[in-house]
Amino acid sequence: MSQALDRQDAFEETPAKPATLPPGTPDDVIAALNGDRPLRILLPSYRSNPTTGGQGVYMRHISKALAELGHQVDVISGPPYPDLDPRVGLIKLPSLDLYATPHPIRAFRPWMLTSRIDLFEWWSHNWGGFSEPYTFGERMARYMKTRIHEYDVMHDNQTLCWGMLKVRDMGLPVVGTIHHPITMDKRIDIAHMPNPWMKFLKWRWYSFLNMQMKVARQLDPVIVVSESTKRDVVKDFKVDPKKMRLVYHGIDHIQFRPRPDIERQKNRLIVCASADVPLKGLIYLIRAYAELLKTRPELELYVIGKLREGPTAVELRKLGIMDKVHFITGLSDDEITEEYAKATIAISPSVYEGFGFPAGEAMSCGAPVIATTGGSLPEVVGEAGVIVPHSNPPALAAAIADLLDNPAKRDELGRLARERILREFKWEHTARNVVDIYKEAMTHANGGLKYAGA
Structure with a gap:
């Protein structure tokens, strides 16, 4: 488990008021819910490098903002691995990473016959599917079997895989984030394909969506990042809107700033x-x-x-x-x-x-x-x-x-x-809001506890 460092410029979290909790509630859960100790947070993401897209950008910034609040944060990720703040721990969960392989069919090795997960990832990739969310989840569930006690909550970065539910059923509260339903990508991609064969290949690639829709309906709570996303998740994923919590992303306002020393061009x-x-x-x-x-x-x-x-x-x-x-x-x-x-x-x-x-x-x-x-x-x-x-x-x-x-x-x-x-759109605001949702998930998982701010 990574340890958050003490910093004079770290964000200060407002202390929660003591709460009256049911008899038998574990002391460490009471302490976490009442703000007496940092939360131990696990952030899973099947591929997390910022160059892979917005989900990688989100992982880098939300993990840093949570560490700034003083929480203990680990990211568990498949390759390509994330670019993280030094205070955030990284658990590398290797995959076959077939998108980085020039000849994925030739990547087959006899030992894959003894690994159901690896064999499925190789087979699915070479038949036009995208199995990384599923296989990442299976590897993560296997990894977490003896480590559930190390964390208070897990916050999924739109993996939406069966493994997420397996970890939840082991006893770890799970919060999901949906940046937008990938059904939107599917419709637009297929519409832009030039012929029926290419349309079929795109349809085949998006087959992982069946899993994501079913898993999303079973998560509670689910973070959505805009009102637009919320509407589309209700429409396409059929998720109950009562389970959703709106939290806008942040923008790195310190890095992305005006540069008056640079002349703005006119054309x-x-x-x-x-x-x-x-x-x-x-x-x-x-x-x-x-x-x-x-x-x-x-x-x-x-x-x-x-x-x-x-x-x-x-x-x-x-x-x-x-x-x-x-x-x-x-x-x-x-x-x-x-x-x-x-x-x-x-x-x-x-x-x-x-x-x-x-x-x-x-x-x-x-x-x-x-x-x-x-x-x-x-x-x-x-x-x-x-x-x-x-x-x-x-x-x-x-x-x-x-x-x-x-x-x-x-x-x-x-x-x-x-x-x-x-x-x-500051990341500090985003992090404070997701911490409240983590505590809501922990409350539900511990017999309906009431904590300050619930």
Whole structure:
């Protein structure tokens, strides 16, 4: 178990008032619920590196914020492993990591015949499935059999696997987080596939969703990260809304900050988006950009992301602007902050977002933001940015043109954006809210105990 370090600049948690608890309640549970000792928190995540997406970003920041509050935090993760604060422990749970293998079929080894979990992961991957959430959960449940007593609560990072329920049934309270239901990704991905065979392969890959929906219905409580996510989880996963608790993500306002020492360019657009993930809507921005170039040939578009051979590259060649769009990868957080400081406008063109870290990080840097109606983006941006319909290149182009022609409006939106992040989206607030939900789960698991703040 990792130990939280004493720091003068650590957040101070408000002490809970003593509670009257039923006879027979374990002393250590009483102490934890009443704030007399730190919580011992386990955070599982089947792949957790920040470069893999928003779930990895969430894991890095929520674990750090919980440690700042003085709690003892361990992350248990499959590869690629997370980038964590030194105060947070890491339990590495190796998988076959077949996505990092150039020839996954050749990864078969005879010893896999003696391991049901490894054999299933290899077989499923090579038949077009995505088994990592399931196999991670099975390995985690096996690991936890003799370690349940080391933790007070487990907080799942949208693994939503059968192993999570196994650990809960061993006696450890479990809280789940759903960033957004992956059914949204499934529908959008399948709709963008060019032929029936590719649509079938996508459908096959998303077969893990059957498990996630069934597990989500059995967890209580479940954290959702936006009102948009809550609505979609009720609709697609059929989870009882009474089990859900809304907790917005935070934004690293210390890292992502205004840089007045860097001159903001007058004709540079920036977007942080995976090139060929239809959910991120980059292709609609590219079409808007191509239209703007007809009257603004000096306009630049920078994409924080990697261009691979695929639909985006095909579209760029079709529009004849392959050399106009700059893809930049491998950036540190400092370098990303600098790019936002240089940009005239930051754009989040997503078709759907459960939360929208890039929009929030750009806002935190004081950049004027244009976002779409995709998912939760209007909740994140609020009145501090421009909102346009998703999947709509003409609307994007009009909004971009308007801001390019109105520097005073850009300056005002940048100021409002930074203020909104500082007011609404600090990780400290997020961590305090999830701790309350941990205690709620512990209360339910210990015979309906009542603790301060319940």
